[in-house]
Amino acid sequence: xxxxxxxxxxxxxxxxxxxxxxxxxxxxxxxxxxxxxxxxxxxxxxxxxxxxxxxxxxxxxxxxxxxxxxxxxxxxxxxxxxxxxxxxxxxxxxxxxxxxxxxxxxxxxxxxxxxxxxxxxxxxxxxxxxxxxxxxxxxxxxxxxxxxxxxxxxxxxxxxxxxxxxxxxxxxxxxxxxxxxxxxxxxxxxxxxxxxxxxxxxxxxxxxxxxxxxxxxxxxxxxxxxxxxxxxxxxxxxxxxxxxxxxxxxxxxxxxxxxxxxxxxxxxxxxxxxxxxxxxxxxxxxxxxxxxxxxxxxxxxxxxxxxxxxxxxxxxxxxxxxxxxxxxxxxxxxxxxxxxxxxxxxxxxxxxxxxxxxxxxxxxxxxxxxxxxxxxxxxxxxxxxxxxxxxxxxxxxxxxxxxxxxxxxxxxxxxxxxxxxxxxxxxxxxxxxxxxxxxxxxxxxxxxxxxxxxxxxxxxxxxxxxxxxxxxxxxxxxxxxxxxxxxxxxxxxxxxxxxxxxxxxxxxxxxxxxxxxxxx
Amino acid sequence: xxxxxxxxxxxxxxxxxxxxxxxxxxxxxxxxxxxxxxxxxxxxxxxxxx
Numbered sequence: 001x002x003x004x005x006x007x008x009x010x011x012x013x014x015x016x017x018x019x020x021x022x023x024x025x026x027x028x029x030x031x032x033x034x035x036x037x038x039x040x041x042x043x044x045x046x047x048x049x050x051x052x053x054x055x056x057x058x059x060x061x062x063x064x065x066x067x068x069x070x071x072x073x074x075x076x077x078x079x080x081x082x083x084x085x086x087x088x089x090x091x092x093x094x095x096x097x098x099x100x101x102x103x104x105x106x107x108x109x110x111x112x113x114x115x116x117x118x119x120x121x122x123x124x125x126x127x128x129x130x131x132x133x134x135x136x137x138x139x140x141x142x143x144x145x146x147x148x149x150x151x152x153x154x155x156x157x158x159x160x161x162x163x164x165x166x167x168x169x170x171x172x173x174x175x176x177x178x179x180x181x182x183x184x185x186x187x188x189x190x191x192x193x194x195x196x197x198x199x200x201x202x203x204x205x206x207x208x209x210x211x212x213x214x215x216x217x218x219x220x221x222x223x224x225x226x227x228x229x230x231x232x233x234x235x236x237x238x239x240x241x242x243x244x245x246x247x248x249x250x251x252x253x254x255x256x257x258x259x260x261x262x263x264x265x266x267x268x269x270x271x272x273x274x275x276x277x278x279x280x281x282x283x284x285x286x287x288x289x290x291x292x293x294x295x296x297x298x299x300x301x302x303x304x305x306x307x308x309x310x311x312x313x314x315x316x317x318x319x320x321x322x323x324x325x326x327x328x329x330x331x332x333x334x335x336x337x338x339x340x341x342x343x344x345x346x347x348x349x350x351x352x353x354x355x356x357x358x359x360x361x362x363x364x365x366x367x368x369x370x371x372x373x374x375x376x377x378x379x380x381x382x383x384x385x386x387x388x389x390x391x392x393x394x395x396x397x398x399x400x401x402x403x404x405x406x407x408x409x410x411x412x413x414x415x416x417x418x419x420x421x422x423x424x425x426x427x428x429x430x431x432x433x434x435x436x437x438x439x440x441x442x443x444x445x446x447x448x449x450x451x452x453x454x455x456x457x458x459x460x461x462x463x464x465x466x467x468x469x470x471x472x473x474x475x476x477x478x479x480x481x482x483x484x485x486x487x488x489x490x491x492x493x494x495x496x497x498x499x500x501x502x503x504x505x506x507x508x509x510x511x512x513x514x515x516x517x518x519x520x
Numbered sequence: 521x522x523x524x525x526x527x528x529x530x531x532x533x534x535x536x537x538x539x540x541x542x543x544x545x546x547x548x549x550x551x552x553x554x555x556x557x558x559x560x561x562x563x564x565x566x567x568x569x570x
Contacts (some may be wrong), residue, residue: 280544
Protein backbone atom coordinates (compact mmCIF):
# COMPACT_ATOMS: atom_id res chain seq x y z
CA UNK A 1 0.00 0.00 0.00
CA UNK A 2 1.45 3.36 -0.98
CA UNK A 3 0.97 6.52 1.05
CA UNK A 4 -2.15 8.31 -0.18
CA UNK A 5 -1.12 11.87 0.73
CA UNK A 6 0.25 13.85 -2.22
CA UNK A 7 4.05 14.00 -1.81
CA UNK A 8 5.79 17.35 -1.44
CA UNK A 9 6.77 18.96 -4.75
CA UNK A 10 4.84 19.90 -7.88
CA UNK A 11 3.25 16.50 -8.59
CA UNK A 12 -0.29 16.13 -9.87
CA UNK A 13 -2.70 13.71 -8.19
CA UNK A 14 -1.86 10.10 -8.95
CA UNK A 15 1.48 11.06 -10.49
CA UNK A 16 3.68 10.30 -7.49
CA UNK A 17 4.01 8.22 -4.36
CA UNK A 18 5.91 8.70 -1.14
CA UNK A 19 8.68 6.19 -0.55
CA UNK A 20 7.83 4.09 2.49
CA UNK A 21 11.48 3.84 3.51
CA UNK A 22 13.02 7.25 2.81
CA UNK A 23 9.91 9.46 2.78
CA UNK A 24 11.08 10.94 -0.53
CA UNK A 25 8.60 11.55 -3.37
CA UNK A 26 8.81 9.15 -6.31
CA UNK A 27 7.41 10.35 -9.66
CA UNK A 28 5.61 7.32 -11.12
CA UNK A 29 6.44 8.28 -14.74
CA UNK A 30 10.11 8.62 -13.86
CA UNK A 31 9.96 5.36 -11.91
CA UNK A 32 8.98 3.50 -15.10
CA UNK A 33 12.01 4.86 -16.96
CA UNK A 34 14.33 4.23 -14.02
CA UNK A 35 13.23 0.59 -14.18
CA UNK A 36 13.53 0.31 -17.98
CA UNK A 37 16.98 1.88 -18.11
CA UNK A 38 18.19 -0.13 -15.11
CA UNK A 39 17.03 -3.41 -16.69
CA UNK A 40 18.79 -2.57 -19.99
CA UNK A 41 21.90 -1.63 -18.01
CA UNK A 42 21.97 -5.03 -16.32
CA UNK A 43 21.42 -6.82 -19.67
CA UNK A 44 24.38 -4.88 -21.13
CA UNK A 45 26.38 -5.80 -18.02
CA UNK A 46 25.63 -9.48 -18.61
CA UNK A 47 26.71 -9.29 -22.28
CA UNK A 48 29.87 -7.44 -21.26
CA UNK A 49 30.55 -9.93 -18.45
CA UNK A 50 30.38 -12.93 -20.80
CA UNK A 51 32.85 -11.08 -23.00
CA UNK A 52 35.03 -10.36 -19.97
CA UNK A 53 35.52 -13.97 -18.94
CA UNK A 54 36.20 -15.06 -22.53
CA UNK A 55 38.84 -12.33 -22.88
CA UNK A 56 40.37 -13.00 -19.47
CA UNK A 57 40.77 -16.66 -20.36
CA UNK A 58 42.32 -15.75 -23.72
CA UNK A 59 44.84 -13.26 -22.34
CA UNK A 60 45.89 -15.89 -19.78
CA UNK A 61 48.50 -17.67 -21.95
CA UNK A 62 48.07 -20.99 -20.11
CA UNK A 63 44.43 -21.12 -21.31
CA UNK A 64 44.40 -18.98 -24.50
CA UNK A 65 40.75 -19.79 -25.16
CA UNK A 66 39.47 -17.86 -28.20
CA UNK A 67 40.76 -17.89 -31.79
CA UNK A 68 42.17 -14.58 -33.06
CA UNK A 69 39.08 -13.34 -34.95
CA UNK A 70 36.74 -14.03 -32.05
CA UNK A 71 39.17 -12.41 -29.62
CA UNK A 72 38.91 -9.05 -31.40
CA UNK A 73 35.14 -9.48 -31.90
CA UNK A 74 34.56 -10.18 -28.23
CA UNK A 75 36.94 -7.36 -27.24
CA UNK A 76 34.77 -4.95 -29.25
CA UNK A 77 31.60 -6.37 -27.67
CA UNK A 78 33.02 -6.26 -24.13
CA UNK A 79 34.34 -2.70 -24.37
CA UNK A 80 31.20 -1.17 -25.81
CA UNK A 81 28.77 -2.97 -23.51
CA UNK A 82 30.77 -2.31 -20.35
CA UNK A 83 32.08 1.19 -21.01
CA UNK A 84 29.15 2.64 -22.94
CA UNK A 85 25.87 0.71 -22.63
CA UNK A 86 25.94 -0.53 -19.00
CA UNK A 87 27.23 2.74 -17.65
CA UNK A 88 25.11 5.16 -19.69
CA UNK A 89 21.85 3.23 -19.30
CA UNK A 90 22.36 3.32 -15.52
CA UNK A 91 23.49 6.94 -15.67
CA UNK A 92 20.23 7.90 -17.39
CA UNK A 93 18.31 5.99 -14.67
CA UNK A 94 20.26 7.99 -12.05
CA UNK A 95 19.40 11.26 -13.84
CA UNK A 96 15.68 10.40 -13.80
CA UNK A 97 15.95 9.63 -10.07
CA UNK A 98 17.96 12.76 -9.22
CA UNK A 99 15.93 15.02 -11.54
CA UNK A 100 12.57 14.02 -10.03
CA UNK A 101 12.89 12.46 -6.55
CA UNK A 102 15.72 14.64 -5.23
CA UNK A 103 14.43 17.84 -6.85
CA UNK A 104 10.84 16.94 -5.86
CA UNK A 105 9.54 17.62 -9.33
CA UNK A 106 7.62 15.69 -11.97
CA UNK A 107 9.26 14.21 -15.05
CA UNK A 108 9.43 16.95 -17.68
CA UNK A 109 8.33 14.84 -20.66
CA UNK A 110 7.18 11.24 -20.82
CA UNK A 111 7.26 11.30 -24.66
CA UNK A 112 10.86 12.49 -24.62
CA UNK A 113 11.74 9.75 -22.12
CA UNK A 114 10.16 7.09 -24.38
CA UNK A 115 11.97 8.46 -27.45
CA UNK A 116 15.24 8.52 -25.53
CA UNK A 117 14.81 4.99 -24.22
CA UNK A 118 13.76 3.49 -27.59
CA UNK A 119 16.66 5.14 -29.44
CA UNK A 120 19.14 3.90 -26.85
CA UNK A 121 17.70 0.37 -26.82
CA UNK A 122 17.54 0.09 -30.64
CA UNK A 123 21.04 1.57 -30.94
CA UNK A 124 22.48 -0.88 -28.40
CA UNK A 125 20.82 -3.90 -30.05
CA UNK A 126 21.87 -2.82 -33.57
CA UNK A 127 25.48 -2.30 -32.49
CA UNK A 128 25.67 -5.64 -30.69
CA UNK A 129 24.12 -7.57 -33.57
CA UNK A 130 26.55 -5.95 -36.03
CA UNK A 131 29.50 -6.89 -33.82
CA UNK A 132 28.33 -10.49 -33.41
CA UNK A 133 27.83 -10.81 -37.17
CA UNK A 134 31.56 -10.26 -37.47
CA UNK A 135 31.34 -7.07 -39.52
CA UNK A 136 32.67 -4.69 -36.86
CA UNK A 137 35.86 -6.17 -35.41
CA UNK A 138 37.19 -2.66 -34.86
CA UNK A 139 37.27 -2.61 -31.06
CA UNK A 140 35.61 0.10 -29.04
CA UNK A 141 37.72 2.91 -30.45
CA UNK A 142 36.98 1.97 -34.10
CA UNK A 143 39.95 4.09 -35.22
CA UNK A 144 39.62 5.24 -38.83
CA UNK A 145 40.77 4.05 -41.36
CA UNK A 146 39.75 0.76 -39.72
CA UNK A 147 36.22 0.44 -41.04
CA UNK A 148 33.15 -1.33 -39.62
CA UNK A 149 29.77 -2.00 -41.21
CA UNK A 150 27.65 1.18 -41.34
CA UNK A 151 25.13 -0.31 -38.87
CA UNK A 152 27.82 -0.29 -36.17
CA UNK A 153 28.18 3.50 -36.43
CA UNK A 154 24.43 3.98 -36.90
CA UNK A 155 23.74 1.99 -33.70
CA UNK A 156 26.23 4.08 -31.76
CA UNK A 157 24.76 7.33 -33.15
CA UNK A 158 21.20 6.27 -32.23
CA UNK A 159 22.36 5.35 -28.74
CA UNK A 160 24.17 8.69 -28.33
CA UNK A 161 21.19 10.72 -29.56
CA UNK A 162 18.89 8.78 -27.20
CA UNK A 163 21.22 9.44 -24.27
CA UNK A 164 21.39 13.14 -25.19
CA UNK A 165 17.56 13.32 -25.14
CA UNK A 166 17.57 11.66 -21.71
CA UNK A 167 20.06 14.26 -20.50
CA UNK A 168 17.85 16.98 -22.03
CA UNK A 169 14.89 15.63 -20.06
CA UNK A 170 16.96 15.93 -16.88
CA UNK A 171 17.82 19.57 -17.66
CA UNK A 172 14.11 20.22 -18.30
CA UNK A 173 13.37 18.77 -14.83
CA UNK A 174 15.96 21.14 -13.34
CA UNK A 175 14.31 24.07 -15.14
CA UNK A 176 10.82 23.08 -13.87
CA UNK A 177 12.11 22.55 -10.33
CA UNK A 178 13.70 26.02 -10.29
CA UNK A 179 10.59 27.60 -11.81
CA UNK A 180 8.26 25.92 -9.29
CA UNK A 181 10.74 26.35 -6.40
CA UNK A 182 10.41 22.71 -5.38
CA UNK A 183 13.65 22.91 -3.41
CA UNK A 184 14.95 25.66 -1.13
CA UNK A 185 18.42 27.19 -1.47
CA UNK A 186 21.05 25.17 -3.31
CA UNK A 187 20.30 21.96 -5.18
CA UNK A 188 20.76 18.81 -3.02
CA UNK A 189 24.36 17.56 -3.26
CA UNK A 190 23.57 14.24 -4.97
CA UNK A 191 21.42 16.07 -7.54
CA UNK A 192 24.29 18.55 -8.02
CA UNK A 193 26.62 15.63 -8.73
CA UNK A 194 24.09 14.31 -11.24
CA UNK A 195 23.97 17.78 -12.83
CA UNK A 196 27.77 17.71 -13.17
CA UNK A 197 27.50 14.27 -14.81
CA UNK A 198 24.81 15.58 -17.18
CA UNK A 199 26.97 18.55 -18.26
CA UNK A 200 29.89 16.23 -18.95
CA UNK A 201 27.52 13.95 -20.88
CA UNK A 202 26.54 16.84 -23.18
CA UNK A 203 30.20 17.45 -24.05
CA UNK A 204 30.86 13.74 -24.54
CA UNK A 205 27.84 13.08 -26.75
CA UNK A 206 28.47 16.16 -28.92
CA UNK A 207 32.01 14.94 -29.57
CA UNK A 208 30.63 11.50 -30.36
CA UNK A 209 28.23 12.96 -32.92
CA UNK A 210 30.97 15.02 -34.59
CA UNK A 211 33.27 11.98 -34.77
CA UNK A 212 30.78 9.27 -35.71
CA UNK A 213 28.43 10.96 -38.19
CA UNK A 214 31.15 11.58 -40.84
CA UNK A 215 32.54 8.09 -40.10
CA UNK A 216 29.09 6.59 -40.70
CA UNK A 217 28.80 8.51 -44.00
CA UNK A 218 32.26 7.21 -44.97
CA UNK A 219 31.15 3.63 -44.20
CA UNK A 220 28.20 4.19 -46.57
CA UNK A 221 30.61 5.35 -49.28
CA UNK A 222 29.25 8.90 -49.25
CA UNK A 223 32.48 10.64 -48.30
CA UNK A 224 36.24 10.06 -48.01
CA UNK A 225 37.82 8.48 -44.95
CA UNK A 226 38.15 10.95 -42.08
CA UNK A 227 41.69 12.02 -41.17
CA UNK A 228 43.04 9.52 -38.61
CA UNK A 229 44.42 12.21 -36.28
CA UNK A 230 41.22 14.27 -36.44
CA UNK A 231 39.15 11.16 -35.70
CA UNK A 232 41.27 10.23 -32.68
CA UNK A 233 40.98 13.77 -31.26
CA UNK A 234 37.20 13.76 -31.64
CA UNK A 235 36.68 10.14 -30.65
CA UNK A 236 38.49 10.58 -27.35
CA UNK A 237 36.14 13.49 -26.77
CA UNK A 238 33.49 10.82 -26.21
CA UNK A 239 35.68 7.83 -25.34
CA UNK A 240 37.22 9.28 -22.22
CA UNK A 241 34.55 11.82 -21.38
CA UNK A 242 31.92 9.09 -21.21
CA UNK A 243 34.07 7.68 -18.41
CA UNK A 244 34.00 11.06 -16.66
CA UNK A 245 30.20 10.83 -16.62
CA UNK A 246 30.81 7.63 -14.66
CA UNK A 247 33.15 9.35 -12.24
CA UNK A 248 30.57 12.03 -11.39
CA UNK A 249 27.74 9.51 -11.16
CA UNK A 250 29.94 7.23 -9.04
CA UNK A 251 30.87 10.02 -6.60
CA UNK A 252 27.18 11.01 -6.35
CA UNK A 253 26.43 7.34 -5.64
CA UNK A 254 29.07 7.34 -2.88
CA UNK A 255 27.36 10.30 -1.19
CA UNK A 256 23.95 8.67 -1.63
CA UNK A 257 25.03 5.28 -0.29
CA UNK A 258 26.88 6.92 2.62
CA UNK A 259 23.57 8.55 3.57
CA UNK A 260 21.45 5.44 3.02
CA UNK A 261 23.78 3.02 4.81
CA UNK A 262 25.14 4.94 7.84
CA UNK A 263 23.12 8.19 7.73
CA UNK A 264 26.19 10.26 6.77
CA UNK A 265 25.81 13.91 5.80
CA UNK A 266 28.41 15.89 3.82
CA UNK A 267 30.67 17.75 6.26
CA UNK A 268 30.95 20.86 4.12
CA UNK A 269 28.61 21.33 1.19
CA UNK A 270 30.74 24.11 -0.33
CA UNK A 271 33.87 21.96 -0.44
CA UNK A 272 31.99 19.00 -1.97
CA UNK A 273 30.27 21.19 -4.57
CA UNK A 274 33.54 22.97 -5.44
CA UNK A 275 35.02 19.55 -6.22
CA UNK A 276 32.12 18.82 -8.59
CA UNK A 277 32.67 22.22 -10.26
CA UNK A 278 36.34 21.28 -10.81
CA UNK A 279 35.07 18.15 -12.59
CA UNK A 280 32.70 20.16 -14.77
CA UNK A 281 35.37 22.64 -15.81
CA UNK A 282 38.48 20.49 -16.14
CA UNK A 283 37.89 16.75 -16.19
CA UNK A 284 36.93 16.62 -19.88
CA UNK A 285 40.21 18.20 -20.86
CA UNK A 286 41.99 15.17 -19.42
CA UNK A 287 40.99 13.23 -22.55
CA UNK A 288 44.22 14.61 -24.00
CA UNK A 289 46.25 11.97 -22.20
CA UNK A 290 45.09 9.44 -24.80
CA UNK A 291 46.93 11.48 -27.43
CA UNK A 292 50.18 11.95 -25.54
CA UNK A 293 52.10 9.88 -28.11
CA UNK A 294 50.22 11.28 -31.15
CA UNK A 295 52.44 13.35 -33.43
CA UNK A 296 49.62 15.61 -34.71
CA UNK A 297 49.09 17.72 -31.62
CA UNK A 298 51.61 20.13 -30.13
CA UNK A 299 53.63 19.63 -26.96
CA UNK A 300 52.03 22.78 -25.51
CA UNK A 301 48.54 21.30 -26.04
CA UNK A 302 49.57 18.03 -24.41
CA UNK A 303 51.28 19.61 -21.44
CA UNK A 304 48.53 22.13 -20.66
CA UNK A 305 45.67 19.68 -21.04
CA UNK A 306 47.24 16.86 -19.05
CA UNK A 307 49.88 18.18 -16.65
CA UNK A 308 47.89 21.28 -15.62
CA UNK A 309 44.16 20.97 -16.24
CA UNK A 310 44.04 17.26 -15.49
CA UNK A 311 45.49 17.79 -12.02
CA UNK A 312 42.59 20.11 -11.14
CA UNK A 313 40.24 17.21 -11.83
CA UNK A 314 42.52 14.91 -9.82
CA UNK A 315 42.32 17.43 -6.98
CA UNK A 316 38.52 17.12 -7.14
CA UNK A 317 38.74 13.32 -6.80
CA UNK A 318 41.12 13.69 -3.85
CA UNK A 319 38.67 16.08 -2.17
CA UNK A 320 35.83 13.56 -2.58
CA UNK A 321 38.20 10.82 -1.43
CA UNK A 322 38.51 12.65 1.89
CA UNK A 323 35.04 14.15 2.31
CA UNK A 324 33.08 10.92 1.75
CA UNK A 325 34.95 8.78 4.34
CA UNK A 326 35.02 11.80 6.68
CA UNK A 327 31.22 12.04 6.50
CA UNK A 328 30.99 8.30 7.27
CA UNK A 329 33.42 8.73 10.19
CA UNK A 330 31.40 11.56 11.74
CA UNK A 331 28.14 9.61 11.37
CA UNK A 332 29.72 6.53 12.93
CA UNK A 333 31.27 8.45 15.84
CA UNK A 334 27.88 10.05 16.54
CA UNK A 335 26.50 6.54 16.94
CA UNK A 336 29.14 5.84 19.59
CA UNK A 337 31.66 3.98 17.43
CA UNK A 338 34.52 6.22 18.50
CA UNK A 339 37.14 3.86 19.88
CA UNK A 340 40.61 4.77 18.63
CA UNK A 341 41.47 6.18 15.22
CA UNK A 342 39.65 3.60 13.14
CA UNK A 343 37.03 2.18 15.50
CA UNK A 344 34.37 3.89 13.35
CA UNK A 345 35.60 1.98 10.30
CA UNK A 346 35.89 -1.38 12.06
CA UNK A 347 32.31 -1.01 13.32
CA UNK A 348 30.98 0.07 9.90
CA UNK A 349 28.15 -2.07 8.47
CA UNK A 350 30.41 -4.32 6.40
CA UNK A 351 27.62 -6.90 6.09
CA UNK A 352 25.46 -4.38 4.23
CA UNK A 353 26.27 -4.90 0.51
CA UNK A 354 25.36 -1.28 -0.19
CA UNK A 355 28.04 -0.12 2.23
CA UNK A 356 30.73 -2.69 1.40
CA UNK A 357 30.30 -2.10 -2.35
CA UNK A 358 30.52 1.67 -1.91
CA UNK A 359 33.52 1.64 0.43
CA UNK A 360 35.46 -0.97 -1.58
CA UNK A 361 34.70 1.09 -4.70
CA UNK A 362 36.13 4.18 -2.99
CA UNK A 363 39.33 2.38 -1.98
CA UNK A 364 39.87 0.64 -5.34
CA UNK A 365 39.12 3.81 -7.33
CA UNK A 366 41.19 6.08 -5.12
CA UNK A 367 44.26 4.00 -4.42
CA UNK A 368 44.68 1.75 -7.47
CA UNK A 369 42.77 3.70 -10.14
CA UNK A 370 43.84 7.14 -8.99
CA UNK A 371 47.54 6.46 -8.55
CA UNK A 372 47.88 4.55 -11.85
CA UNK A 373 45.81 7.20 -13.67
CA UNK A 374 47.89 10.15 -12.54
CA UNK A 375 51.16 8.44 -13.42
CA UNK A 376 49.93 7.26 -16.84
CA UNK A 377 48.68 10.78 -17.59
CA UNK A 378 52.25 12.08 -17.35
CA UNK A 379 53.91 12.46 -20.74
CA UNK A 380 57.23 10.86 -19.81
CA UNK A 381 55.61 7.77 -18.29
CA UNK A 382 52.89 7.55 -20.91
CA UNK A 383 55.43 7.20 -23.68
CA UNK A 384 56.70 4.02 -21.95
CA UNK A 385 53.35 2.62 -20.89
CA UNK A 386 51.18 3.56 -23.90
CA UNK A 387 49.44 0.56 -25.48
CA UNK A 388 50.67 -1.81 -22.78
CA UNK A 389 48.42 -3.73 -20.38
CA UNK A 390 49.14 -1.02 -17.79
CA UNK A 391 46.40 1.07 -19.41
CA UNK A 392 43.54 -1.47 -18.99
CA UNK A 393 45.07 -2.23 -15.56
CA UNK A 394 44.30 1.39 -14.67
CA UNK A 395 40.79 1.63 -16.07
CA UNK A 396 39.64 -1.72 -14.69
CA UNK A 397 40.35 -0.18 -11.27
CA UNK A 398 38.44 3.02 -12.03
CA UNK A 399 35.52 1.96 -14.21
CA UNK A 400 35.03 -1.60 -12.93
CA UNK A 401 36.38 -1.62 -9.37
CA UNK A 402 35.19 1.97 -8.90
CA UNK A 403 32.06 2.74 -10.90
CA UNK A 404 30.59 -0.71 -11.54
CA UNK A 405 31.04 -1.79 -7.93
CA UNK A 406 29.44 1.45 -6.67
CA UNK A 407 26.53 0.96 -9.09
CA UNK A 408 26.09 -2.62 -7.82
CA UNK A 409 25.88 -1.23 -4.29
CA UNK A 410 23.28 1.25 -5.53
CA UNK A 411 21.20 -1.59 -7.00
CA UNK A 412 20.93 -3.17 -3.53
CA UNK A 413 18.83 -0.09 -2.68
CA UNK A 414 17.24 0.68 -6.09
CA UNK A 415 15.54 -2.73 -6.32
CA UNK A 416 13.85 -2.58 -2.87
CA UNK A 417 13.04 1.16 -3.13
CA UNK A 418 12.03 1.58 -6.79
CA UNK A 419 11.05 -1.93 -7.93
CA UNK A 420 9.72 -2.57 -4.40
CA UNK A 421 11.03 -6.10 -4.36
CA UNK A 422 13.37 -7.64 -1.78
CA UNK A 423 16.57 -9.47 -2.51
CA UNK A 424 16.60 -13.17 -1.57
CA UNK A 425 19.70 -15.15 -0.47
CA UNK A 426 20.88 -12.31 1.76
CA UNK A 427 24.11 -14.09 2.78
CA UNK A 428 25.11 -14.34 -0.88
CA UNK A 429 24.28 -10.64 -1.37
CA UNK A 430 26.59 -9.77 1.52
CA UNK A 431 29.42 -11.85 0.02
CA UNK A 432 29.04 -10.60 -3.57
CA UNK A 433 30.80 -7.18 -3.35
CA UNK A 434 33.87 -8.81 -1.75
CA UNK A 435 34.03 -11.54 -4.37
CA UNK A 436 33.80 -9.03 -7.21
CA UNK A 437 36.05 -6.48 -5.51
CA UNK A 438 38.89 -8.93 -4.79
CA UNK A 439 38.60 -10.36 -8.30
CA UNK A 440 38.86 -7.01 -10.01
CA UNK A 441 41.79 -5.93 -7.82
CA UNK A 442 43.68 -9.05 -8.97
CA UNK A 443 42.75 -8.27 -12.60
CA UNK A 444 43.97 -4.70 -12.25
CA UNK A 445 47.21 -5.57 -10.47
CA UNK A 446 47.94 -8.46 -12.86
CA UNK A 447 47.39 -6.26 -15.90
CA UNK A 448 49.37 -3.32 -14.50
CA UNK A 449 52.44 -5.38 -13.64
CA UNK A 450 52.28 -7.45 -16.84
CA UNK A 451 52.11 -4.11 -18.69
CA UNK A 452 55.19 -2.97 -16.81
CA UNK A 453 57.00 -5.96 -18.33
CA UNK A 454 55.96 -4.58 -21.73
CA UNK A 455 53.02 -6.92 -22.43
CA UNK A 456 50.87 -5.10 -25.01
CA UNK A 457 47.16 -4.46 -24.65
CA UNK A 458 44.66 -5.61 -27.30
CA UNK A 459 46.91 -8.47 -28.36
CA UNK A 460 45.66 -11.97 -29.04
CA UNK A 461 48.95 -13.86 -28.60
CA UNK A 462 51.82 -12.24 -26.72
CA UNK A 463 53.88 -15.39 -27.27
CA UNK A 464 53.83 -14.77 -31.05
CA UNK A 465 53.31 -18.50 -31.71
CA UNK A 466 54.55 -19.55 -35.13
CA UNK A 467 56.60 -16.38 -35.66
CA UNK A 468 59.94 -16.97 -37.44
CA UNK A 469 61.86 -15.43 -34.52
CA UNK A 470 61.25 -16.45 -30.92
CA UNK A 471 59.73 -13.60 -28.96
CA UNK A 472 58.13 -13.87 -25.60
CA UNK A 473 58.02 -12.31 -22.21
CA UNK A 474 59.77 -12.85 -18.92
CA UNK A 475 58.33 -15.52 -16.62
CA UNK A 476 57.35 -12.69 -14.23
CA UNK A 477 54.99 -11.38 -16.91
CA UNK A 478 53.38 -14.82 -17.13
CA UNK A 479 52.86 -14.91 -13.36
CA UNK A 480 51.08 -11.56 -13.64
CA UNK A 481 48.95 -12.70 -16.59
CA UNK A 482 48.00 -15.78 -14.55
CA UNK A 483 47.05 -13.53 -11.62
CA UNK A 484 44.90 -11.50 -14.02
CA UNK A 485 43.22 -14.71 -15.24
CA UNK A 486 42.45 -15.92 -11.70
CA UNK A 487 41.10 -12.46 -10.87
CA UNK A 488 38.94 -12.51 -14.00
CA UNK A 489 37.36 -15.81 -12.92
CA UNK A 490 36.69 -14.48 -9.40
CA UNK A 491 35.28 -11.18 -10.70
CA UNK A 492 33.09 -13.02 -13.21
CA UNK A 493 31.66 -15.26 -10.47
CA UNK A 494 30.98 -12.12 -8.38
CA UNK A 495 29.37 -10.35 -11.34
CA UNK A 496 27.24 -13.34 -12.32
CA UNK A 497 26.13 -13.67 -8.69
CA UNK A 498 25.08 -10.01 -8.72
CA UNK A 499 23.15 -10.38 -11.98
CA UNK A 500 21.34 -13.56 -10.86
CA UNK A 501 20.46 -12.06 -7.47
CA UNK A 502 19.20 -8.85 -9.07
CA UNK A 503 17.19 -10.53 -11.84
CA UNK A 504 15.63 -12.86 -9.25
CA UNK A 505 14.80 -9.93 -6.98
CA UNK A 506 13.27 -7.84 -9.80
CA UNK A 507 11.01 -10.60 -11.12
CA UNK A 508 10.50 -13.00 -8.21
CA UNK A 509 11.52 -11.03 -5.10
CA UNK A 510 9.11 -10.64 -2.20
CA UNK A 511 7.07 -7.43 -2.57
CA UNK A 512 7.55 -4.71 0.07
CA UNK A 513 4.83 -2.23 -0.99
CA UNK A 514 3.27 -0.42 1.96
CA UNK A 515 6.21 -0.95 4.29
CA UNK A 516 9.85 0.06 4.62
CA UNK A 517 12.40 -2.13 2.85
CA UNK A 518 13.99 -4.85 4.95
CA UNK A 519 17.15 -3.32 6.44
CA UNK A 520 20.43 -4.84 5.27
CA UNK B 521 22.20 29.65 8.20
CA UNK B 522 22.67 32.06 5.34
CA UNK B 523 21.92 35.66 6.24
CA UNK B 524 19.67 37.08 3.46
CA UNK B 525 21.15 40.54 4.04
CA UNK B 526 24.66 39.41 3.07
CA UNK B 527 25.54 39.19 -0.63
CA UNK B 528 25.87 35.67 -2.01
CA UNK B 529 29.57 34.87 -2.73
CA UNK B 530 30.46 34.57 -6.46
CA UNK B 531 31.42 30.87 -6.18
CA UNK B 532 28.08 30.12 -4.53
CA UNK B 533 26.28 32.03 -7.32
CA UNK B 534 28.14 29.97 -9.92
CA UNK B 535 27.24 26.72 -8.19
CA UNK B 536 23.59 27.69 -7.91
CA UNK B 537 23.33 28.51 -11.63
CA UNK B 538 23.10 25.27 -13.64
CA UNK B 539 22.92 27.13 -16.97
CA UNK B 540 26.16 29.03 -16.36
CA UNK B 541 27.80 25.77 -15.29
CA UNK B 542 26.53 24.12 -18.47
CA UNK B 543 27.90 26.97 -20.60
CA UNK B 544 31.32 26.90 -18.92
CA UNK B 545 31.38 23.10 -18.83
CA UNK B 546 30.91 22.97 -22.61
CA UNK B 547 33.01 26.02 -23.57
CA UNK B 548 36.18 25.27 -21.58
CA UNK B 549 36.82 21.73 -22.91
CA UNK B 550 35.78 22.79 -26.41
CA UNK B 551 38.31 25.64 -26.46
CA UNK B 552 41.12 23.92 -24.57
CA UNK B 553 40.86 20.41 -25.99
CA UNK B 554 38.90 20.42 -29.25
CA UNK B 555 39.53 23.80 -30.90
CA UNK B 556 43.17 24.06 -29.84
CA UNK B 557 43.71 20.42 -30.89
CA UNK B 558 42.21 21.13 -34.33
CA UNK B 559 44.31 24.26 -34.77
CA UNK B 560 47.38 22.35 -33.68
CA UNK B 561 46.75 19.67 -36.31
CA UNK B 562 45.93 22.10 -39.10
CA UNK B 563 49.03 24.21 -38.52
CA UNK B 564 51.43 21.28 -38.37
CA UNK B 565 54.02 21.53 -41.11
CA UNK B 566 54.03 18.71 -43.65
CA UNK B 567 56.84 16.22 -43.23
CA UNK B 568 59.46 16.35 -45.97
CA UNK B 569 60.53 13.18 -47.71
CA UNK B 570 64.07 12.01 -46.88
